[in-house]
Amino acid sequence: MSSSEGTQQKVDTTRLQAIARGYTEAAVLYTALDISLFSHVHNGASSEAALVKLTGLRPLDIDRLVTCCLSMGLLLWDAGKLVNSRDVDTFLVEGSTKFAGPWMTFTRQDVPGWFDMTAKMRSPRASLLGMYDDLTVESAKKYHEATASIGFGAARRFVKLVDLNGRRHLLDLGGGSGAYSITAVKKFQGLKATVLDLPPVVVATQDYIKQENVQERVTTIGADFTKGDFPSPVDVVVMASNLPIYGSDVIADVVQRAFKALEPGGEMHLIGEMLDDDKCGPLDAAMWGMNELICGSLGRAHTRSDCVKYFEKAGFVDIEISDFVPNVLVRCTGWRP
Numbered sequence: 650m651s652s653s654e655g656t657q658q659k660v661d662t663t664r665l666q667a668i669a670r671g672y673t674e675a676a677v678l679y680t681a682l683d684i685s686l687f688s689h690v691h692n693g694a695s696s697e698a699a700l701v702k703l704t705g706l707r708p709l710d711i712d713r714l715v716t717c718c719l720s721m722g723l724l725l726w727d728a729g730k731l732v733n734s735r736d737v738d739t740f741l742v743e744g745s746t747k748f749a750g751p752w753m754t755f756t757r758q759d760v761p762g763w764f765d766m767t768a769k770m771r772s773p774r775a776s777l778l779g780m781y782d783d784l785t786v787e788s789a790k791k792y793h794e795a796t797a798s799i800g801f802g803a804a805r806r807f808v809k810l811v812d813l814n815g816r817r818h819l820l821d822l823g824g825g826s827g828a829y830s831i832t833a834v835k836k837f838q839g840l841k842a843t844v845l846d847l848p849p850v851v852v853a854t855q856d857y858i859k860q861e862n863v864q865e866r867v868t869t870i871g872a873d874f875t876k877g878d879f880p881s882p883v884d885v886v887v888m889a890s891n892l893p894i895y896g897s898d899v900i901a902d903v904v905q906r907a908f909k910a911l912e913p914g915g916e917m918h919l920i921g922e923m924l925d926d927d928k929c930g931p932l933d934a935a936m937w938g939m940n941e942l943i944c945g946s947l948g949r950a951h952t953r954s955d956c957v958k959y960f961e962k963a964g965f966v967d968i969e970i971s972d973f974v975p976n977v978l979v980r981c982t983g984w985r986p
């Protein structure tokens with residue numbers, strides 16, 4: 650034993666136990682959302698008795714749930730009254746424009762699959778598009794109710810960070826609800842955008858385009874971005890939040906075809922959950938890579954330097970990589986000379 654090991658604290662099982670029971674926190678959050686717990690608290694239900702009355706549940710179960718939420722820091726005590734923590738009050742109250750409940754339960758249907766991971770690894774079944782093979786208009790609408798509840802916030806962050814003044818045409822690969830395109834054309838005069846996404850998805854995209862009244866400036870193309878040429882010329886390409894769905898060859902090829910579609914001087918922004926180069930985190934990026942096993946695709950988590958390499962190989966210059974949403978999303982940007 651080295652002298653440094655000798656001075657280390659005695660090892661115990663607490664960290665491992667917390668990991669082994671990590672699923673319990675997700676389940677409590679889902680249940681609190683099911684019964685609108687945080688909305689009730691926001692609207693003034695500041696005691697367990699008030700919550701029992703509003704939900705019709707047993708006092709025993711409300712006590713159990715409130716106790717868990719307090720211990721998780723989702724609820725707090727304020728002078729003897731229950732209140733929501735700041736993030737809960739901002740994002741988990743129904744009816745608020747910032748309500749992100751649909752995103753929080755976005756992967757709930759995958760829970761049984763996560764607990765069947767060993768079997769899935771032993772007899773893997775995967776296709777290039779994974780869960781996207783079976784999309785219908787109805788499932789795409791539901792899916793994008795969730796992505797929109799978080800995507801428009803990310804898009805507002807994007808247009809604050811990236812100056813697209815003078816740009817004329819943005820191509821939004823896998824644009825989903827159209828959050829980035831819609832937000833960008835609203836901010837930058839003279840910019841038009843095309844959302845390219847799978848055929849059932851663009852039906853949902855059109856609902857958001859109409860809702861935001863930007864039909865004149867945002868159009869859609871129903872297509873699979875893993876093949877074919879992209880509309881050209883464009884001067885901006887954005888690809889956001891679909892990186893781990895695909896493996897390296899596919900992403901490198903998409904970046905290459907995006908490069909070809911760009912005018913000289915054009916820019917591409919790849920925004921995704923990227924791993925640090927030593928693969929030691931962020932945990933969220935690693936888990937999105939694993940999510941692709943559960944969803945049956947061939948995707949994986951990519952590191953920051955993987956993404957820089959895809960850009961270099963395509964011919965991009967002045968490549969920059971930076972935190973977009975720290976610990977969640979990274980942005981890789983390059984210019985076509």
Ligand SMILES: C[S@@+](CC[C@H](N)C(=O)[O-])C[C@H]1O[C@@H](n2cnc3c(N)ncnc32)[C@H](O)[C@@H]1O
Pocket residue numbers: 778781796797800801822823824825826827828829845846847850872873874875888889890891894
């Ligand atoms: C998590 S959503 C992100 C949507 C949007 N970019 C945003 O950030 O809000 C991923 C999107 O990628 C799209 N997508 C995945 N594979 C695709 C493919 N092969 N071709 C076109 N779109 C694809 C999905 O349909 C979905 O709309």
